[in-house]
Amino acid sequence: MRIGDFSVSAIGLGCMPFSLTMTKIVPPREQSIATVHAALDAGITLLDTANVYAPTWDTIGHNEEIVAEALRTYTGPADVGVVMVATKGGSARGEGETWGRNASLDGLRAACEKSLAILGMPSIDLYQLHRHDPKMTYFEQAQSLAALRDAGLIRRAGLSNCTLAELNLALEVLGGPTDGGIVSVQNEFSPRYRNDVDVLDRCTELGIVFLPWSPLGGAVQAQEVGSRYAEFAQVAEEVSASAQEVVLAWLRGLSPVMLPIPGASRPATIASIVRSLSISLTAEQQARLTATVPESVSMFPDNGPRSALR
Ligand SMILES: NC(=O)c1ccc[n+]([C@@H]2O[C@H](COP(=O)([O-])OP(=O)(O)OC[C@H]3O[C@@H](n4cnc5c(N)ncnc54)[C@H](OP(=O)(O)O)[C@@H]3O)[C@@H](O)[C@H]2O)c1
Known part of the structure; x- marks a missing residue:
């Protein structure tokens, strides 16, 4: 699969569980590194991280550090030169665990330079604007992203948690995947939450990769997919796979x-993640799964007021 000019595996690894969990307990570092190594061994070449994936506000960069260490210490057969590290900036965390946003040019540049230093890369493969900053217009935020690209700090630009109007505006500022502009959108999308079908349709039209976040509904609900959605359990039985594998196959079937x-x-x-790639659902099974009714409850319902567009 192509993200702009870069070829990656048909499925990626979300690295957030190494550093940011509902229980606030993070796995041992060696276990996280072994998980990345297992992914590389299995041919996964897209690693998704973010600067704010960290156990606490004063350990920002924790997740990027683990990703960097895992790539540095990998001795398996895969070529780490073909791995894309996708990180994010624009979210902020401060003392007392306050969460905020900073997509100003200075704020985003400082975050990006810190990510570059941690990842040990001259330029970030894919840099995603994590969440909108309501203190600025979306137009200005897209300009911040364009400035990082024009300065060579990032190779490719993506958006996250955007609306269709925001995507269209960013396309005006940065261009699309064929002219070095927006190559990806990362929005919440799972059996539970499918509110951004209009964004997905626009991505499909333009060849912008859509990275559904929390595709299994998040760490807690991931284990309950089969019990919450009977159709996913039913199809899992029909294709001799797990309900989670069926979710991943169904998502891939929604759009190229x-x-x-x-x-x-x-x-x-x-x-199991890689096994999902070998499942072929029939058109009838795909349609049956799509017909299940989402609960439409977001993992992060309080996203704050949206930015003005211009
Ligand atoms: N842009 C954003 O605002 C945003 C927000 C949230 C997340 N994200 C990104 O999206 C990624 C995925 O989201 P998420 O981690 O919240 O939730 P998720 O992918 O829906 O669920 C993760 C959980 O699913 C389990 N799992 C994964 N594959 C499985 C399988 N085949 N069978 C059984 N269990 C399976 C994992 O178990 P184990 O832990 O036991 O391995 C993990 O606990 C994150 O890592 C992050 O990179 C982005």
């Missing part, structure tokens, strides 16, 4: 630009 990034914190999970 869909590239799921399931999170994992254990090497054993990687085998």
Whole structure:
């Protein structure tokens, strides 16, 4: 699958569970690194991280550090030169665990330079604007992203948590995947939450990769997919797979630009993630799964007021 000019595997690894969890307990570092190594061994070449994926506000960069260490210490057969590291900036965390946003040019440049230093890369493969900053117009935020690209700090630009209007505006500022502009959108999308079908349709039209975040509904609900959605359990039985594997296959069946990034914190999970790639659902099974009714409850319902567009 192509993200702009870069070829990656048809499924990626979401690295957030190494550093940011609902329980606030993070797995041992060696386990996280072994999970990345298992993913590389299995041919996964897209790793999704973010600067704010960290156990606490004062350990920002924790997740990027683990990704960097895993790539540095990998001794397996895969060529790490073909791995795309996708990180994000624009979210902020401060003392007392306050969460905020900073997509100003200075704020985004400082975050990006810190990510570059941690990742040990001259330029970031894919840099995604994490969340809108309501203190600025979206036009200005897209300009911040364009400035990082024009300065050579990032190779490719993506958006996250955007509306269709924001995507269209960013396309005006940065261009699309064929002219070095927006190559990806990362929005929440799972059996539970499918509110951004208009964004997905636009991505499909333009060849912009859609990275559904929390594709299994997030760490807690991931284990309950089969019990919450009887159709997924039913199809899983029909194709002799797990309900989670069926979710990943179904997502990929929704659009040629869909590239799921399931999170994992254990090497054993990687085998199942990769197994999902060999499932072929019939058109009838795909339609039956799509017909299940989402609960439409977001993992992060309080996204704050949206930015003005211009
Ligand atoms: N842009 C954003 O605002 C945003 C927000 C949230 C997440 N994200 C990204 O999206 C990624 C995925 O989201 P997520 O980690 O929240 O949720 P998720 O992918 O829906 O669920 C992750 C959980 O699913 C389990 N799992 C994964 N594959 C499985 C399989 N085949 N069978 C059984 N269990 C499986 C993992 O178990 P184990 O831990 O036991 O391995 C993990 O606990 C994150 O890692 C992050 O990169 C982005």
